[in-house]
Amino acid sequence: MTGLSAPKPAAVWPLIASVAFAAAALTTLVLIENQKLLGLTLAGIAAICFAAARFGGVAATEAAASQNPWLLRGLITIAAMAVLYVLRDDNFGLLMVATVLIYATVCIGLTIQMGYTGLTNFAAAAFVGTGGYTAAMLGQKGGLPDPLVLIGGGLVAVFIGSLLILPVLRTRGHYAALTTLAFGVMFNVFLDANELLGGPQGLKIPGINLFGWDFSSDLQILGITFSFYVNYVILTGVLTALAMILAGLLDKSWIGVWLDVVRLDETAASVFGLRIGYWKILAFTLGNFLAGLMGAVYAKMTGFIAPSNFTFGDSLVMVSIVILGGIGNRWGVLPAALIVVLLPEKLQFIQEYRLLLYAILVIVILIMRPDGLVARRVRTLRMEARP
Amino acid sequence: MTEASTISLLESRGLTVRFGGLLALNELDIDVRHGEVLGLIGPNGSGKTTFLNVISGVYSASAGSIKLDGVDITTASAQNLSNHGLARTFQRSRLCLPLSVFDNIALGAQKRLDSGLWHNLVRRKSFAAETRAIAAEARELLYVFNPSLADKLFEPAISLGMIDRRRVEICRALIGKPKLVLLDEPSAGMTHDETDQVVDEILGIRKSLGGLTIIIVEHEMGLIERVTDRCVVLNYGKKICEGRFRDVAADPVVREAYLGQS
Ligand SMILES: Nc1ncnc2c1ncn2[C@@H]1O[C@H](COP(=O)(O)OP(=O)(O)O)[C@@H](O)[C@H]1O
Numbered sequence: 038m039t040g041l042s043a044p045k046p047a048a049v050w051p052l053i054a055s056v057a058f059a060a061a062a063l064t065t066l067v068l069i070e071n072q073k074l075l076g077l078t079l080a081g082i083a084a085i086c087f088a089a090a091r092f093g094g095v096a097a098t099e100a101a102a103s104q105n106p107w108l109l110r111g112l113i114t115i116a117a118m119a120v121l122y123v124l125r126d127d128n129f130g131l132l133m134v135a136t137v138l139i140y141a142t143v144c145i146g147l148t149i150q151m152g153y154t155g156l157t158n159f160a161a162a163a164f165v166g167t168g169g170y171t172a173a174m175l176g177q178k179g180g181l182p183d184p185l186v187l188i189g190g191g192l193v194a195v196f197i198g199s200l201l202i203l204p205v206l207r208t209r210g211h212y213a214a215l216t217t218l219a220f221g222v223m224f225n226v227f228l229d230a231n232e233l234l235g236g237p238q239g240l241k242i243p244g245i246n247l248f249g250w251d252f253s254s255d256l257q258i259l260g261i262t263f264s265f266y267v268n269y270v271i272l273t274g275v276l277t278a279l280a281m282i283l284a285g286l287l288d289k290s291w292i293g294v295w296l297d298v299v300r301l302d303e304t305a306a307s308v309f310g311l312r313i314g315y316w317k318i319l320a321f322t323l324g325n326f327l328a329g330l331m332g333a334v335y336a337k338m339t340g341f342i343a344p345s346n347f348t349f350g351d352s353l354v355m356v357s358i359v360i361l362g363g364i365g366n367r368w369g370v371l372p373a374a375l376i377v378v379l380l381p382e383k384l385q386f387i388q389e390y391r392l393l394l395y396a397i398l399v400i401v402i403l404i405m406r407p408d409g410l411v412a413r414r415v416r417t418l419r420m421e422a423r424p
Numbered sequence: 425m426t427e428a429s430t431i432s433l434l435e436s437r438g439l440t441v442r443f444g445g446l447l448a449l450n451e452l453d454i455d456v457r458h459g460e461v462l463g464l465i466g467p468n469g470s471g472k473t474t475f476l477n478v479i480s481g482v483y484s485a486s487a488g489s490i491k492l493d494g495v496d497i498t499t500a501s502a503q504n505l506s507n508h509g510l511a512r513t514f515q516r517s518r519l520c521l522p523l524s525v526f527d528n529i530a531l532g533a534q535k536r537l538d539s540g541l542w543h544n545l546v547r548r549k550s551f552a553a554e555t556r557a558i559a560a561e562a563r564e565l566l567y568v569f570n571p572s573l574a575d576k577l578f579e580p581a582i583s584l585g586m587i588d589r590r591r592v593e594i595c596r597a598l599i600g601k602p603k604l605v606l607l608d609e610p611s612a613g614m615t616h617d618e619t620d621q622v623v624d625e626i627l628g629i630r631k632s633l634g635g636l637t638i639i640i641v642e643h644e645m646g647l648i649e650r651v652t653d654r655c656v657v658l659n660y661g662k663k664i665c666e667g668r669f670r671d672v673a674a675d676p677v678v679r680e681a682y683l684g685q686s
């Protein structure tokens with residue numbers, strides 16, 4: 038029976054080529070200063086991706102990746118080291134890469150909430166902010182080691198989220214979305230008015246120190262000097278990888294199936310015994326933890342946070358990354374976060390029109406690719422069920 | 425019929441459901457015996473689907489009581505009812521179309537599966553073993569319906585035709601090994617021949633499972649005649665007749681209810 042037989046072994050070179058291409062594209066985009074060259078490069082990358090999708094390159098890459106997960110992980114590690122080496126003294130570039138990774142990780146959390154479970158969350162930036170301010174307060178008091186400060190950021194975001202969970206569970210669809218939207222706006226008003234949290238001026242925060250590994254000093258490896266921002270890129274990269282693994286395991290498990298059923302049909306879910314509230318709380322908690330955790334890292338990386346970092350507009354940007362990437366596909370958030378974070382930094386003239394640009398970008402991409410840049414695949418537990 | 429089969433598996437007494445001013449079910453006393461196939465018939469809007477919805481916990485009763493195997497389930501939630509051994513299909517297909525056939529059927533076995541975080545995320549070997557076991561069961565069930573369907577276990581449900589979707593929905597209900605299965609218009613959206621085929625398959629499966637108790641709602645009278653041991657006729661939420669199909673179909677009150685509608 039075809040349902041039982043193992044899939045054909047796929048060639049690995051498309052996977053190697055794709056990872057190398059992604060690393061080269063990332064590095065080029067970060068390094069380019071000239072705006073015309075940037076436009077050309079973007080068009081070139083888009084053309085190559087389009088051709089790869091058209092002529093089976095993407096499918097071949099996916100097949101190779103799903104059959105050789107350890108090769109994929111190895112290649113990503115090597116590619117990451119190569120990117121770090123090239124960008125080793127480019128502070129601005131490294132900061133941007135770390136920022137992209139922070140956004141991507143928050144959006145993996147949003148993918149669990151929105152993509153898997155169907156919980157619309159328009160307050161992601163507020164949960165990121167909760168993590169950031171938690172890190173600032175815990176850091177001020179001193180004494181608490183940084184690993185605990187970062188985890189504390191995630192936990193406080195989960196706690197704040199739990200205050201919101203009742204209205205989110207009681208309401209459905211647009212109403213649940215409105216609840217989070219209202220919270221996101223209130224969060225900003227609260228920060229602005231709160232003197233203890235620095236009001237509109239914000240707070241300063243010292244950098245990270247993990248078990249004696251001081252993130253504020255440059256790295257010396259094999260006689261090569263790396264800017265101190267490399268520390269943050271490594272940390273955010275590891276966290277992104279962990280979040281990616283978590284989302285992947287969730288997706289390929291009963292839990293992933295149950296979350297999908299809760300999103301698709303609550304009546305069928307409850308008739309077959311799923312505890313809808315429990316699964317929504319789980320997804321909300323996981324997503325908010327990731328947001329809070331990354332907020333704490335962000336605050337410590339930039340050394341300064343203010344209410345204007347965590348506005349409703351930022352929440353919208355995060356939702357648009359999820360939609361742009363292909364809602365429910367965890368890999369899609371990587372290119373989407375890159376585009377959304379990088380473009381306004383590179384194209385200074387559009388800074389003011391940032392939100393307008395995102396809106397146009399989202400609309401254009403959704404017209405051309407209604408399922409986002411990387412459409413979600415139908416889950417198959419075929420590999421797991423193989424005898 | 426044997427003596428044991430006269431003991432009720434399901435028992436509703438004075439069961440009433442109101443939607444605002446509308447009496448959808450009006451003091452229904454219905455008994456379903458162990459191992460029988462009960463047909464629930466009646467004109468459109470007579471409350472058949474509402475009856476299935478209220479016993480499966482999708483709606484709650486306004487008055488009256490329901491007992492399943494002697495246990496009062498009147499106020500039980502839909503979630504708990506599946507633990508009591510109740511499974512159903514829906515009049516309008518409720519498969520999760522973007523998911524695979526396997527994922528849809530696994531939902532029916534949900535209460536037997538380990539949904540714990542540790543088991544699902546960390547102990548992947550035992551998760552895979554569980555997946556294999558359910559896949560084998562699902563394949564076996566699908567095979568009884570349609571051998572070629574067993575090969576489509578990992579295809580998305582949306583790629584199936586109407587009749588195969590109906591089969592998958594029935595497999596989803598059966599894989600949980602329920603005591604009582606509720607089928608709401610299994611012929612809906614299918615041609616006459618397809619309906620005949622599915623009915624044969626349901627009867628075949630019932631035989632192989634050894635006397636499953638079924639409540640079947642249908643407007644296709646040929647189907648009802650073939651599969652049911654007994655029928656209950658509803659009109660405006662009231663039971664107007666009950667007995668073997670042949671007797672019920674000859675009853676003047678029933679004829680009037682159907683004629684009055686058209
Ligand atoms: N959720 C609901 N809200 C309001 N009225 C309903 C609802 N469900 C069913 N009804 C009404 O109850 C009556 C019985 O419906 P139903 O049980 O679907 O009939 P049948 O399945 O016998 O065709 C109809 O008049 C229908 O309009």
Ligand SMILES: [Mg+2]
Binds near residue numbers: 472473474515
């Ligand atoms: Mg009906």
